[in-house]
Amino acid sequence: CYKIAQISKDDNSQLAVCRVLLAELEAHKDAWPFLTPVNHKVILGYRKVIKRPMDFSTIRRKLNNNLYFSLETFMGDVNLVFDNCEKFNEDDSEIGRAGHNMRKFFDELLQLKK
Ligand SMILES: Oc1ccc2c(c1)N[C@H](O)CC2
DSSP, X not given: OHHHHHHHHHHHHHHHHHHHHHHHHHXXXXXXXXXXXXXXXXXXXXXXXXXXXXXXXXXXXXXXXXOOOSHHXXXXXXXXXXXXXXXHSOTTSHHHHHHHHHHHHHHHHXXXXX
């Protein structure tokens, strides 16, 4: 029993770290392009170009529904947000720069939490 309890405790502490990380990402001044899903009915070409859309509100819903099993699976979705941004936006654009800023901020947060 102890071993099972031990594994679930580690998962819970990892998920607690994910909640803190997501709150810090959502509060960042450059988070606005990433807070909600891109409306692919309005943004022509988005659905064709971006195969796996992701945004912070979707990550929040997956976190609340226990759909992340580790910090690594959570990190995969956060990095997907920034990879999609790089694919669809010029580096020298407002949203492109926001994506690069947010990815740097996330990498720095992870260094602090490790
Ligand atoms: O000019 C625009 C207008 C809309 C969007 C972008 C750029 N980039 C986002 O990645 C997706 C939504």
